Amino acid sequence: MTQPVLPTAQPSVSRRVVRALLAMASVLPAFPALANPQHPSAWQINLTRGDSGLSHDVWDLHMAVFWVCVCIGIVVYGVLVYSLFKFRKSKGAKPDTGFTHHTLLEVVWTTIPVLILIGLAYPASRLLVYENNTAGSQLTVKVTGVQWLWRYDYVDYLGQPIRHVGLISKLAEDSNEARQGVPGISPWNIKSKSGVRDYLLNVTEPLVVPTHTKIQFLITSVDVIHGFWVPALGWQADAIPGQIHDAWGEFDNPGTYRGQCAQLCGQDHAYMPIVIKAVPRSEFQQWLADRESKAHMDVISRTAQVVRASETQPQG
Amino acid sequence: MSTHAATHDDAQHDDVPKGFVHRWLFATNHKDIGTMYLVLALVMFFVGGTMAMVIRAELFEPGLQLVQPYFFNELTTLHGLVMIFGAIMPALVGLANWQIPLMIGAPDMALPRMNNLSFWIMPFAFLLMLSTLFMPGGAIAGGWVMYPPLILQTGESLAFTIFAIHLMGISSIMGSINIIATILNLRAPGVDLLKMPLFVWTWLITAFLLIAIMPVLAGAVTMLLTDKYFGTNFFNAAGGGDVLLYEHVFWFFGHPEVYVMILPAFGVISEVIPTFARKPLFGYKPMVYATASIAFLSFIVWAHHMFTVGLPVGAQLFFMYATMLIAVPTGVKVFNWVATMWKGSMTFETPMLFAVAFVILFTIGGFSGLMLGLVPADYQYHNSYFVVAHFHYVLVTGAAFGIMTGVYYWLPKWSGHMYSERWGKIHFWLSVISVNVLFFPQHFLGLAGMPRRIPDYNVAFADWNMVSSIGGFVFGATQLIFVGNIIYTVYFAKNQAPARVWEGAHGLEWEVPSPAPHHTFSTPPEIKPGMLAHGDIAH
Structure with a gap:
């Protein structure tokens, strides 16, 4: 009892309250940390910040409008809840039947929202114009939605056309078996090499792109409307038959970024994920060169087959 | 001659038609038709709700447990169509049928036989639509928006569904003509336009919206029909058509349609809050003007449902600004409701509880609506569960809560008995808690990247989906209390409700007395000071 209490070992109550409040406050900024840009996390409650300047801008706009809504909500709900408790008949409140209109109030609560909206519209418009400008992109990829898979074709890179490099990306075999109820495979057991539980978010072959590169996506469809949505890019774009929808995105860090078809496209709509593997530029260049030479060899061998076939075939 | 006719009429008037066929099938009485609309809506609410329960059960955990993906899509599609056209709209028309003549001092709707026809079309339209579930190939499964080319992959159920939609459209248009004719012609002397109750105002404006948009929907679905069966290429890119044409035409209908579902609910809330605050509605005229502004703006914002289709930047900017603008009159409505409560003397019977919950929760839907209105943010929210959360906040805690508010508020007038306040409050508290457990986590799911309309999902989405499903089951079960309370009030309650x-x-x-006699205001009432809620105050 008489021993002196060391302040460092036993902080005062007020200090502990402050610490608890700080800890609680730190949870709010921690929410984006919960959101992994590459794939969704359990109990995630907020949008991912994504992995590029563009997606960060989108996230900032999202948070700005969120906090504006919170502030308006505090004011409106504050007045409402105050009224609910203050102006109760059981508390002896008498109705002020004369308080039924107030022109100045009406003008004020029309004008203030307009000003707030202008404040939101300005950054939104700037970002929208920036986001829709695909000029200056260094890699062009054509994305084609098909019931129920994605086809990717590389169009050009650093101004050079790319020939015959494309790939078909469909739901990976383990997810496909699990979703069809093959015994012994549970959605919970499906994991990528790096340990990500990627049920329905893994594919046979991902789209490979370089980091730090403005990538133009030309998005279309051959059958019904699909939706190309990778949250890390910061946007989604509909794939519409008969139209080419251009959009652009970028990745700052290597990684495997996962998304899904967003537009209802028939019975297997839930089973056509999008996986983008971002790799350093040098690695991408190597990958592209390999694919190009393989495609070139394929063309040569196919031509040879055709020539041999026409030589042996009787004319007529 | 004329005396004879008059006495003959009088004898008829006090008589309620005998026999089921005469009373209900040949009904021309606005109260009977209103009742039938409300019963149909309640039945369809449970049909659509059952589908929602199956959807939430399938989404309870990852993996497919209950239904196949195609049937899941049939369920989401029909859930939407049934709830919109079968539950919300008929319920609001039922409230209009009962209340508009009573509120403006009219003896009945202006066109009673057409009223009968517009009701009796509806059950057959829904039988037709629901029967497609049992057809080879199943019901349509392309979502309630029925986007081509996907919807054209449906079997023959598409034709049946489109015919059902045509019937519902005809019914809605006839109902709207009737409402407009009633309000503009049958008001008792002294009930000026700007002295009408807000509920009547909102329905007048809604009726004009309906007449404007239902033919547009009819056109869109007819083009689907000719594309499928008659070789036209309206929406077939390979034949020179344009898929986006459908989206534009559909949403030109579809956006005002969402205001069709919410404006009359605004009207109900604007009746209930003043009653329980014991104070006239604050800002009556601004409320009327705000309703009209929302209706006008609803015609120029349709493309915000299409922000991700790749419209030109200029068009996206225009539709973003127009969409944001809707927040202004909607805000005016919310502020005026709060100001009505301010300096009031409030009690919290069940209708008031639902009305307060409406204001709070509809506003959450309004906030997420504002977020969705900002195009760059919408690129992330679009077609995700965030959108599902948004429109269920405005349609369930908005429109459906508004209808429940109206039912609790006017049921004693209709039936002559008080509902059970105790069970009404239990229904309210269970509903308001479970509906938030049901829909609030869906915001999180959408932001985390879960698309809408999927039967199966990655395990990262498992936790919030389970929470949402539990909320859904509780909310669904809670509505049985609502039905129980209505049945109790109509058939078993002993306590007599007073006129006021x-x-x-x-x-x-x-x-008029409670229950309202079969025929009311056969001669127009004489309006005395204080009779009308907005009669003697210069707003």
Whole structure:
């Protein structure tokens, strides 16, 4: 009892309250940390910040409008809840039947929202114009939605056309078996090499792109409307038959970024994920060169087959 | 001759038609038709709700447990169509049928036989639509928006569904003509336009919206029909058509349609809050003007449902600004409701509880609506569960809560008995808690990247989906209390409701006895000072 209490070992109550409040406050900024840009996390409650300047801008706009809504909500709900408790008949409140209109109030609560909206519209418009400008992109990829898979074709890179490099990306075999109820495979057991539980978010072959590169996506469809949505890019774009929808995105860090078809496209709509593997530029260049030479060899061998076939075939 | 006719009429008037066929099948009485609309809506609410329960059960955990993906899509599609056209709209028309003549001092709707036809089309339209579930190939499964080319992959059920939609459209248009004709022609002397109750105002504006948009929907679905069966290429890119044409035409209908579902609910709330605050509605005229502004703006914002289709930047900017603008009159409505409560003397019977929950929760839907209105943010929210959360906040805690508010508020007038306040409050508290457990986590799911309309999902989405499903089951079960309370009130309650059911209620419907006699206001009422809620105050 008489021993002196060391302040460092036993902080005062007020200090502990402050610490608890700080800890609680730190949870709010921690929410984006919960959101992994590459794939969704359990109990995630907020949008991912994504992995590029563009997606960060989108996230900032999202948070700005969120906090504006919170502030308006505090004011409106504050007045409402105050009224609910203050102006109760059981508390002896008498109705002020004369308080039924107030022109100045009406003008004020029309004008203030307009000003707030202008404040939101300005950054939104700037970002929208920036986001829709695909000029200056260094890699062009054509994305084609098909019931129920994605086809990717590389169009050009650093101004050079790319020939015959494309790939078909469909739901990976383990997810496909699990979703069809093959015994012994549970959605919970499906994991990528790096340990990500990627049920329905893994594919046979991902789209490979370089980091730090403005990538133009030309998005279309051959059958019904699909939706190309990778949250890390910061946007989604509909794939519409008969139209080419251009959009652009970028990745700052290597990684495997996962998304899904967003537009209802028939019975297997839930089973056509999008996986983008971002790799350093040098690695991408190597990958592209390999694919190009393989495609070139394929063309040569196919031509040879055709020539041999026409030589042996009787004319007529 | 004329005397004879008059006495003959009088004898008929006090008679309720005998026999089921005469009373209901040949019904021309606005109260009977209103009742039938409300019963149909309640039945369809449970049909659509059952589908929602299956959807939430399938989404309870990852993996497919209950239904196949195609059937899941049939369920989401029909859930939407049934709830919109079968539950919300008929319920609001039922409220209009009962209340508009009572509120404006009219003896009945202006066109009683057409009223009969517009009701009796509906059950057959829904039988037709629901029967497609049992057809080879199943019902349509392309979502309630029925986007081509996907919807054209459906079997023959598409033709049946489109015919059902045509019937519902005809019914809605006839109902709207009737409402407009009633309000513009049958008001009792002294009930000027700007003295009408807000509920009547909102329905007048809604009826004009319906007449404007239902033919547009009919056109869109007819083009689907000819594309499928007659070789036209309206929406077939390979034949020179344009898929986006459908989206534009559909949403030109679809956006005002969402206001069709919410404006009359605004009207109900604008009746209930003044009654229980014992104070006239704050800012009556701004409320009327705000309703009209929302209706006008609803015609120029359709493309915000299409922000991700790749419209030109200029068009996206225009539709973003127009969409944001809707927040202004909607805000005016919310502020005026709050100001009505301010300096009031409030009590919290069940209708008031639902009305307060409406204001709070509809506003959450409004906030997420504002977020969705900002195009760059919408690129992330679009077609995700965030959108599902948004429109269920405005349609369930908005429109459906508004309808429940109206039912609890006017049921004593209709039935002559008080509902059970105790069970009403239990229904309210269970509903308001479970509906938030049901829909609030869906915001999180959408932001985390879960698309809408999927039967199966990655395990990262498992936790919030389970929470949402539990909320859904509780919410669904809670609605049985609502039905139980209505049945109790109509058939078993003993306590007689007074003419003026609520202490603070003003308006002509409270001048007639409870239950409202089969025929009311056969001669127009004489309006005395204080009778109308908005009669004697210069706003």
